[in-house]
Amino acid sequence: MNRRRQKKLSKRLVEAATFGDSTRVNALLRAGARPEASNAEGTTPLYAASVIGATDNVLCLLEAGALPDTESGRGAEGTPLCAAACWGHTETVRALLARGADPRLREDRGRGRSPLEWAMTGPCPETIALLLGAGARPPHRATCPLS
Template sequence: MNRRRRKKLSKRLVLAAMFGDTAGVDALLRAGAPAETTDAEGTTPLYAASVHGAADTVRRLLAAGASPDIESGRGAEGTPLCGAACWGHTEAVRALLAHGADPNLREDHGTGGSPLDWAATGPHPETTALLLAAGARPS
């Protein structure tokens, strides 16, 4: 696949993931869009789906090979688990943890907040409880 086509597919995949368009995500993955890609701003499809609570899309991207612990963006975003926890998207958090997301991984390359920090700030008690049960350690 040439660079231009890959770039176009990546942009479309991030947008489809952001809107929870599972049919669109499936079609783009079949067309060759890599599950672990970024758009021009550095946003990953998994982060976009996670921060918007699109749990079905999160599951599809993880099944297609997206890593649950890859940071998204260029400083303005973070890990998919932090993004989902920040907004209390419990089903997305559950899917990420089931696929091996580290409940103690801090964003900003280890210097920022943890998923538990974000969930507690929310406040999102159900998400906080889920993270604690998965082994998240309070700061």
């Protein structure tokens, strides 16, 4: 497949994942779209699906070969697990953890927030409990609402 066609497929796959369109995600993967490829902005399909909590698409992309800890964007996004945790998408968090996402991995190449810190920014007690159970470490006691 030529490079231009692959770029178009990547762009379309990120769009389909962004809108939770399972039918298009599956069709694009069958057509040869790479699940790890990003669009022009650096957004990966797995990140896009994780932000909206589209667990079915997350599972499909992981099954197709997307890596659970690949950082998305160019400094403005993060990891799929951080994205799902931020919005309290517990089932998506569960799916990512079950397929190897690291609950301790900080975004922004290790300098940003962890999934637990993102979950703690909102009313996400179930997501927080899930991350702690998976081995996430709470931030310093002075800033941790769980203390």
